[in-house]
Amino acid sequence: MTNPPHFKGFQPIGLPEEKNPVVLHYEEYEAVRLSDFELYTQLEAAKEMGISRPTYTRIYESARRKIAMAFVKGKAIVFEGGKVYFDSEWYSCNACGCWFNHPAKEEDVKSCGLCNSPEIEQYQGNGQQNGAEDLCVCPQCGLEKAHTPGIPCKAEECPNCKCAMHRKGTPHHNGFRINKC
Amino acid sequence: MKVAITSAGNSPESQLDSRFGRCSYFVIFDTESKSTEFIPNPNKENLDGAGPASAHLVASRGVKKVISGEFGSKVKSLFDSLQIQLIVLNDSDKNIGEIIELLNHK
Numbered sequence: 075m076t077n078p079p080h081f082k083g084f085q086p087i088g089l090p091e092e093k094n095p096v097v098l099h100y101e102e103y104e105a106v107r108l109s110d111f112e113l114y115t116q117l118e119a120a121k122e123m124g125i126s127r128p129t130y131t132r133i134y135e136s137a138r139r140k141i142a143m144a145f146v147k148g149k150a151i152v153f154e155g156g157k158v159y160f161d162s163e164w165y166s167c168n169a170c171g172c173w174f175n176h177p178a179k180e181e182d183v184k185s186c187g188l189c190n191s192p193e194i195e196q197y198q199g200n201g202q203q204n205g206a207e208d209l210c211v212c213p214q215c216g217l218e219k220a221h222t223p224g225i226p227c228k229a230e231e232c233p234n235c236k237c238a239m240h241r242k243g244t245p246h247h248n249g250f251r252i253n254k255c
Numbered sequence: 256m257k258v259a260i261t262s263a264g265n266s267p268e269s270q271l272d273s274r275f276g277r278c279s280y281f282v283i284f285d286t287e288s289k290s291t292e293f294i295p296n297p298n299k300e301n302l303d304g305a306g307p308a309s310a311h312l313v314a315s316r317g318v319k320k321v322i323s324g325e326f327g328s329k330v331k332s333l334f335d336s337l338q339i340q341l342i343v344l345n346d347s348d349k350n351i352g353e354i355i356e357l358l359n360h361k
Binding site: 170171172173174175176177187188189190228 | 320322328331334335337338339340341342343344345347354357358360
């Protein structure tokens with residue numbers, strides 16, 4: 075997951091503060107974002123999140139019910155936890171040539187973490203907006219095989235070198251870091 | 256703010272060590288007091304777990320940024336959860352003194 079919400083939740087207007095807010099998990103937020111904001115199909119969205127399509131549907135359904143509950147009952151919504159793995163966003167600096175990430179997601183990134191130059195760019199992984207190609211690739215020998223939705227590439231093993239594989243076209247594979255084994 | 260830099264030697268003329276977990280030395284640089292401290296890496300010869308062990312070492316010094324040539328996947332997620340910024344300098348021929356100079360430009 076690369077796009078966590080940069081705020082903590084919602085509150086209804088004109089009601090006293092609610093003691094039992096609806097807790098929307100990050101994966102549910104992500105499901106709503108992918109389906110209803112990015113307008114992905116459920117299959118595409120499931121691939122993006124690295125889960126199976128039925129699991130995606132379950133998460134998305136749960137998200138919609140929670141949001142409806144908050145709407146109808148006037149409850150606050152709080153974003154929280156869930157089973158997610160954050161890929162922090164990476165940036166490159168055109169002045170000193172370094173790469174850096176940004177763990178404090180609530181703040182905007184304005185300058186390079188090393189030389190403080192404002193000439194920075196967000197890393198897009200091969201210039202593709204929506205990231206990964208559907209191939210797992212071995213970091214050692216470069217062998218490629220079709221990605222199976224729902225099975226993380228890391229869980230796949232290269233038949234030649236027994237290496238954990240990576241998704242092709244992601245920062246894991248392209249660019250600055252190649253895991254050798 | 257403290258910054259950790261991986262170094263191949265124990266002087267400011269040393270090159271940046273491109274590995275994080277098994278680098279030779281860590282340089283802890285304090286941007287306020289401008290002090291530098293060289294710590295030999297005790298995890299250099301570790302067969303496994305050098306990355307996380309080194310991450311705990313630098314995190315215990317209270318650094319907010321880590322500069323190295325590359326980071327493993329375990330180290331990345333560990334530093335992410337500790338809210339420590341990672342800076343990757345790829346194929347860099349900069350030495351420790353030059354990197355510290357870059358940090359001082361702020």
